[in-house]
Amino acid sequence: MKVVLRNPDREVDIAGDRLVREVLIDLAIDPDTVLVIRAGELLTRHDRVGDADKVEVRPVISGGAV
Amino acid sequence: MRCTRCGGRAVVELRRHNAAFCADCFQGVFRNQVARAIDEYEMFGPDDRILVAVSGGKDSLALWDVLLEGGYRAEGLYLGLGIGEYSDRSHDRTIAFAEQRGASLRTIDLASEQGFDIPLAGRKGARSSCAVCGLSKRYLFNRAALEGGYDVVATGHNLDDEAATLLGNTLR
Numbered sequence: 001m002k003v004v005l006r007n008p009d010r011e012v013d014i015a016g017d018r019l020v021r022e023v024l025i026d027l028a029i030d031p032d033t034v035l036v037i038r039a040g041e042l043l044t045r046h047d048r049v050g051d052a053d054k055v056e057v058r059p060v061i062s063g064g065a066v
Numbered sequence: 067m068r069c070t071r072c073g074g075r076a077v078v079e080l081r082r083h084n085a086a087f088c089a090d091c092f093q094g095v096f097r098n099q100v101a102r103a104i105d106e107y108e109m110f111g112p113d114d115r116i117l118v119a120v121s122g123g124k125d126s127l128a129l130w131d132v133l134l135e136g137g138y139r140a141e142g143l144y145l146g147l148g149i150g151e152y153s154d155r156s157h158d159r160t161i162a163f164a165e166q167r168g169a170s171l172r173t174i175d176l177a178s179e180q181g182f183d184i185p186l187a188g189r190k191g192a193r194s195s196c197a198v199c200g201l202s203k204r205y206l207f208n209r210a211a212l213e214g215g216y217d218v219v220a221t222g223h224n225l226d227d228e229a230a231t232l233l234g235n236t237l238r
Contacts, residue, residue: 032081042077044086046067060124061226 001049003027004056016051023049024057033061071095100132114217116140119207120163120171122156127163129222134167140220143210145203146175148183172214174206 001016003023014026020043024031036043037056049055067076069088076086087095103109110116116133120126120142133140144160147153157173164171177183182190184199211219 042089044067044076044079046079061224 001051002054004054006056006058016049016053018048019045020047020049020055021045023055027057029057034059097132097135101136104136110138110218112137112139114139115215116218116220117207117211117214117216118142118220118222119203120144120160120222122159122163125222125224125227127160127222129220130163130169131167133220134169140169141216142169142171143207144171144173145206146173146177146183147199147203148175148177148185150185172210174210176202176206180206 001014001023003012003014004010005012005027012027014023016023020036021031024034024036024045031045035058036047037058038049038053043049043055067079067086068074069076069091070085071091071094072088074088074091077089078092079086116138118126118130118133118140120130122144130140130142142160142164144157146157160171163169174180184202187202188199207219207221210216
């Protein structure tokens with residue numbers, strides 16, 4: 001599956017057919033700091049992603065104010 | 067994972083509350099929390115004119131959205147900071163947001179109205195660009211509110227930013 005990461009923008013290939021939680025562990029990403037989006041829909045840690053999926057992992061903590 | 071309220075498919079998990087919500091229920095929970103906080107702290111009422119400082123980012127646009135949906139007299143103020151493509155993009159998003167909701171938006175362009183933008187001010191001053199930006203914005207929000215006869219200035223923040231600011235100030 002493909003994972004789109006931000007800051008900086010990049011795309012990585014990683015094994016799919018498993019839980020979002022497991023993908024985030026592989027990427028060393030704290031699930032509380034990101035939104036995981038597939039085809040415009042949010043996924044939780046317990047959703048399953050497939051090998052053919054493309055998901056975006058979007059950080060939600062920008063460090064900015066206002 | 068199922069929605070704690072309606073049992074539908076959850077899209078947002080709030081681990082600190084041991085809860086998860088579908089999109090509709092999350093919107094409801096979020097809006098109720100805001101409404102309760104406004105009442106509890108007697109922040110403002112339906113007749114007050116609110117100037118919402120909007121950057122085009124998620125925090126400020128979410129705040130503006132929830133105030134408009136709540137029936138408040140919330141008008142937007144966007145500051146053109148002159149930070150290259152970032153400023154252009156965020157301005158476009160803010161304009162589109164206001165147009166979608168039929169909301170009033172005022173823009174202050176720092177370069178044309180104040181004679182400087184944030185990159186220039188950051189190079190000239192002794193403080194960091196972030197400090198110059200934060201202080202300049204706060205001053206301009208307050209001045210715009212006073213001159214425009216607003217009762218309230220509203221700024222949107224998330225808890226992570228609040229915590230980082232508190233920690234930074236405590237350790238200074």
